[in-house]
Amino acid sequence: MRNQLLFALAFIPTIAAAASNCEVNVSAGDSMAFNTRSIDIPKSCKEFTVNFAHTGTASKAGMGHNWVLARTADVNDLAKAGVEAGIDKNFIPPNDPRVLAYTPLVGGGEKTSVTFKPSILKDGESYSFYCSFAFHSFMMRGTVKLVD
Template sequence: MNTRTSFLIAACALVLAACGDKSPDTASVATEPAAAADAAPATETAPAPAPQATDTSASAAATPGSDKPAAVVTDCATEIEGNDLMQFNVGSIAVPASCTEFKITLKHVGKLAAAVMGHNVVIAEASDVQAVNTDGLAAGPDAGYVKPGDARIVAHTELIGGGQATFVSFPVSKIQGDGYEFFCSFPGHAALMKGTITVGK
């Protein structure tokens, strides 16, 4: 019975594909019953949404182990989002080599206040992130959890709460080589809210 159902589903999918229907809904309908019949086909067909990630020019710079897409960069600027689940919506930012200044806009799409679930974007070398966070914690909420005058920080936005937006612009020349990250310095957030930032060659 399971084999017959699988063949029927596969036949329906082929007919729809022949008619030109390439919508993601067809793929999800085809993979859900297959998962019940046999785990292996579901694993093989599940990566169908992958082309969306490869459509972004900076997808190769994604954080190792991150399934988040690369930020979309237009005119030496990008926009990223933070939410109440302590997540950024992107895992990497690739700055074009032709840019001399770069702008990052942060939108907090959640509802919680900055005192409870505040977010910012801080850029520093990956090797300095822990120390920058430790010093930011000591600086406290009035400083936006960023130590004033910290030379290890390339740039940072202010700390914002739900429904707010902020931005920072900085000289691209401040990013020297690979090994830089963007992260949120609100206490405990950097463990989840981080990604890589690179400059094209």
């Protein structure tokens, strides 16, 4: 038992170091604001995970939030199409290839996450993240940068 514990402990620093580079924690509360305006994604990551937390108390239907990744040029059109899709579809147009990654909408106290491959992003293209809840994207958006 003791040996197993020591064995496990020996690997924790390695896992933590790898995780910190290839995942990010993002949150939003009961207002239309993310806790960050930009996210760097290292090209070296095989996969990148966004952990999203709603730190407020509002209901999903009242002030829900999520995290969506798209080309910056597509965000406004996607946000419009999302309103038409409705809350049952997380305000995301179904099967739309312009949506590169997204989490479902969550309400206060809930968490969600999404994992994607940075290799879907092209050098020189401009990417953004936004919240697809109806009309939140005007306030809730930020830049996503591919970094070395």
